[in-house]
Amino acid sequence: MAELGSSFYRQFMYPILDKRRGTDSLARYSELKKSQWLSSDEIKRLQQKKLKALVKHAFHNVPFYNRTFKKLGIRPEDIQTKSDLKKLPIIDKETVRNHFEELKAKDFKSWKPTERTTGGTTGKPLRYYSNKSEHSVFWADLWRAWSWAGYELGDRRATIGGSKPSGSGFRSFIKSRVMERNLSLSSFEVKPEAMQVHVKKISRFKPRILRGYPSSLYLFAKYLNDAKVKNLGVGSVLSISEQLYDHQRSAITQAFGCEVYDNYGCPDAGVLACECMEHEYHLNSENAIVEIVKDNDVVSTGEEGEMVSTNLVRYAMPFIRYRTGDMGKASDAKSKCKRGLEMLDSVLGRTADYIILPNGNLLAAVNIAAVFNAISSKIHIIQYQVVQEKKGELKVLVVEDTGFSESDSSLIKDTLLEHMGPDMAIDVVIVDDIPLTESGKRRSVVSKLEVGIF
Numbered sequence: 001m002a003e004l005g006s007s008f009y010r011q012f013m014y015p016i017l018d019k020r021r022g023t024d025s026l027a028r029y030s031e032l033k034k035s036q037w038l039s040s041d042e043i044k045r046l047q048q049k050k051l052k053a054l055v056k057h058a059f060h061n062v063p064f065y066n067r068t069f070k071k072l073g074i075r076p077e078d079i080q081t082k083s084d085l086k087k088l089p090i091i092d093k094e095t096v097r098n099h100f101e102e103l104k105a106k107d108f109k110s111w112k113p114t115e116r117t118t119g120g121t122t123g124k125p126l127r128y129y130s131n132k133s134e135h136s137v138f139w140a141d142l143w144r145a146w147s148w149a150g151y152e153l154g155d156r157r158a159t160i161g162g163s164k165p166s167g168s169g170f171r172s173f174i175k176s177r178v179m180e181r182n183l184s185l186s187s188f189e190v191k192p193e194a195m196q197v198h199v200k201k202i203s204r205f206k207p208r209i210l211r212g213y214p215s216s217l218y219l220f221a222k223y224l225n226d227a228k229v230k231n232l233g234v235g236s237v238l239s240i241s242e243q244l245y246d247h248q249r250s251a252i253t254q255a256f257g258c259e260v261y262d263n264y265g266c267p268d269a270g271v272l273a274c275e276c277m278e279h280e281y282h283l284n285s286e287n288a289i290v291e292i293v294k295d296n297d298v299v300s301t302g303e304e305g306e307m308v309s310t311n312l313v314r315y316a317m318p319f320i321r322y323r324t325g326d327m328g329k330a331s332d333a334k335s336k337c338k339r340g341l342e343m344l345d346s347v348l349g350r351t352a353d354y355i356i357l358p359n360g361n362l363l364a365a366v367n368i369a370a371v372f373n374a375i376s377s378k379i380h381i382i383q384y385q386v387v388q389e390k391k392g393e394l395k396v397l398v399v400e401d402t403g404f405s406e407s408d409s410s411l412i413k414d415t416l417l418e419h420m421g422p423d424m425a426i427d428v429v430i431v432d433d434i435p436l437t438e439s440g441k442r443r444s445v446v447s448k449l450e451v452g453i454f
């Protein structure tokens, strides 16, 4: 049977989806499609209006904020702009855990809250509540980011994600494939036979966008490049959930013959930073304020720091100045695509993806990837993962490729030592597979140490 066109989905299926969810994502989406072209000053004004309303709500209805404002001797009127936010303390996952009930608004129920949990890839999962309007905005924000990669609502899309091969029931198939036109592939299946099945499915489906973890997409791309498989008919590739490294981007571009767009998202913080066609990272500025912070102070533009977010649409359980745990750099460059949305210069690895060196310095996952990248033509490995359980010690898990020998292990060890100093005890361990996180992510660096950088 011929597949129904995108416009059918846009006009009929998505309104049904909205109705089922009780959301108004379509209306929000058309607003966001317009507001992205407002000037940066106009967007700033929009942001301020929403900030003032949220702060007022938090003061009057949220016991945690009412108490905090009183303790600090400030009134809601004292918070008018993004730069006023520094008068308030930064909160983190621990704050939310410790003040869970107190963070709920008194009119909590009226916001139609839904309980959510974070993925927990970098520690204990966090439980929190989002509200209906936030859910609407979440989808609208996402669709807009996909539109920057050429996707139109109702187009076919595919996802290489965390779903386990056995986890896909009939109901989720109907919801995903039939309602949302999404072909869901598992990132747990990385053997060549599974890759061949992926190839068949994708070339038949011809998705406008293919979304996936860069580590999974990279393995897939490596397979395609080695097997010289071309023209899968993918319009664009969207990299999600993990840091996208340059070598991954170029291998994926080569394999799929299309552009790769990096999409950063932190649902608990309500933040998206996604690449437009010009590969600029734009924030969802109408719905979130992002501050770049180091040692509790906002840093100047162009300086690296942790992203701290204020979700402007979360009313059931407001998070004002919430630590995302991810690093970024703000940009004040003139946008090439002429969108007025704020931009980030870069989005960097999660703060947990760092190795602590014997001298106390930190080495980020991105630096470690660069080390492996530099020696990639000389070593025969399929995957690696650097694990730190103790200070001064490091375990490097590697999955051998044909031609792997003892000298590969030595080269890895010696090269890492050059970057980490001679006091680091490095153990290269050959494994059959690199374990995935529960959500199916493959992380290149796993630190079990508390990294207290800020």
Ligand SMILES: [Zn+2]
Pocket: 276, 277, 278, 279, 280, 282, 335, 336, 337, 338, 339
């Ligand atoms: Zn742009």
